[in-house]
Amino acid sequence: MVAPSELGTWADSSKHTGPLNLGEYSRDALLLKLESMLVIRKVEECIASLIEDNKVKCPCHLGTGQEAIAVGVSTNLTSDDKVFGGHRSHSHFLALGGSIRSLLAEVLGRSTGCSKGMGGSMHLFQPEKGFIGSAPIVGGTVPIAIGAGLACQKDGKGNIAVCYFGDGAVEEGMVQESFNFASNFKLPILFVCENNFYSSHLDIHLRQPSDKISRFADAHKISARVVDGNNVVMTAMATKELLESVRCGKGPGFLEAVTYRWLGHVGPDENVDVGLRRKKEDLLAWKKRDPIRRLKDGMLEASLITSEDYHSLEMKVVTQINVALDASLKDPYPEKSFLLSAVYKNNKGVSR
């Protein structure tokens, strides 16, 4: 027996499938969002085929279908903000303008990767874009992000920390500690929960008494918004509203973005029939709530773009990725000496 959803129609895959209402955004702003989502989608498709071709071995947690969240959030950030991710963070990295080449090279384990080939898909890093790091222990970067928030508060320059995590992370004690800590000290941090209803294989209804994650924000007196995470306009606008108070010192904000991942927990498989509610028909229904198609349809309907415009944008993105991939595949692996030389900043005293 599945408990009823407390998320209302956001959890109903048959709803919210039509063209987007474009809100306050200009054609240029919308095009940037569309392009950013396409980059994420196509890069992850590229990574999926690299896994299938046995060229990528490291665990890759793909977020296909969830692109709107990172893009909606990131349009409200600057490179001085401090962003942290988890195990499924390609979108968080790319939406900030993280380099495609350095992501592909990292996933391929090359020394030109964003983490010099030392991290792989789960350990991404691009501080010049505001991406301070991602790590795959569930909830593990949340305490670190509140520390970045504390640093921003001490700096007093209006910068903020942002931490992405999934619905499973709130089951970790350190995440609840972090909500309390951040709220208690009124830290400038935006918590972004990508609620896709699954932690690894297991459905949220088998893990929690409610599918509404923002109930924890309410408990910790953190202002929260729940949005359709497959609606980039709504996600961007809600983020903007939350950040108005976060940036001026009124304490943390919490964005719960309801979404669904098209692929399984790890790798390019769909994981259909693994765990409650993940049937083929559910997946097909959720694919009709495709965040990219809905923005495209909204822009077509508003005559902001033509089908040809969309096609050429898609081609531009694909070409960009292919160029990056070709280069990455020729890149070298890390030097063997790197195994020991990065353990400490200054390796003096290491030899025994």
Place this chain on the structure above:
Amino acid sequence: MKITYAQAIRSAFQYLLKTYPNVFVMGQGLWSPWYVGNSMNDLEVEFGKDRVMDTPVSEAACTGAGIGASLCGYRPIVVHPRMDFMILAMDQIVNQAAKWSHMLGGETHPAVTIRGVINRGGEQGAQHSQALHAWFAHIPGLRVVMPATVLDARDLLISAVLSDDPVIYIDDRWLYELEDDLPEIEEKDLSLQLPKILRNGQDATLAASGYSVQLCLEAAQALSEEGIQCEVVDLRVLNPLNVTSIIDSVSKTGSLCVVDGGWESCGMAGEVIASVAVQMSQSSKNIQYKRITLPNAPAPSSKVLEDIYYPTRETIVQVIKEWNI
């Protein structure tokens, strides 16, 4: 003027907070008069409650917050008033702080200092008295320091905070009343700090860290009165461990006894002996080794059992006298 070990810790905090605006301290009980003895008295009065923060009862969040702030230009010191409480922050220490440099390509360094206080005895029992330095010494990426002297209590804390790497600083309340005259503060590069010989001798080598060093010095004094001259080596830095000076000492004395306030199995004493043994030259086959550690049991609360639980000066004296020196 003599100052105590606890006052030396306080003077390091004072120096750091005064000299470096990006240093701040946080942890449980920092505004309380009893959590950390008198090693942090009134720092919040002198430097403000935003630089000396008393925190919610959240070891993981607090430790992670230290890591995160250090990635953004600060030099936080996270204080755990009992080392036992640090176990709740192990993910942040072992999975995060120790790994970020290496796994993100050597370009980012959590320059956080995590202070854990060992607080044995006093019938505090199994969960308020552990000495877990060997756990942290096992982890590449962490630096682990254990001051045994008044000078190191001050200077190793300063070195830890100035280090760009995550450092575990472990002090012991059984040392808080130890007194010494200290020179002016000198900032020292932690990566250059090595074990130190605190007493010279040619008959046996005693090596230890933290409070056990003081036990070794007392035992060496007692043995000296019976004609046995022990060399005492203070490990000081447990990770990365450098045993060169111990090897030199053992080459001379032909015997090594390591005294440790942790347990025997997979512990610091075994590690020091193994490191020395595998590096000793072929010519030194007849070296005698011994380790003195806690019995293989959690710390008891009962005073009667505590008295037989912790190694004493006498334990060391007995062991050395059993050797043919």
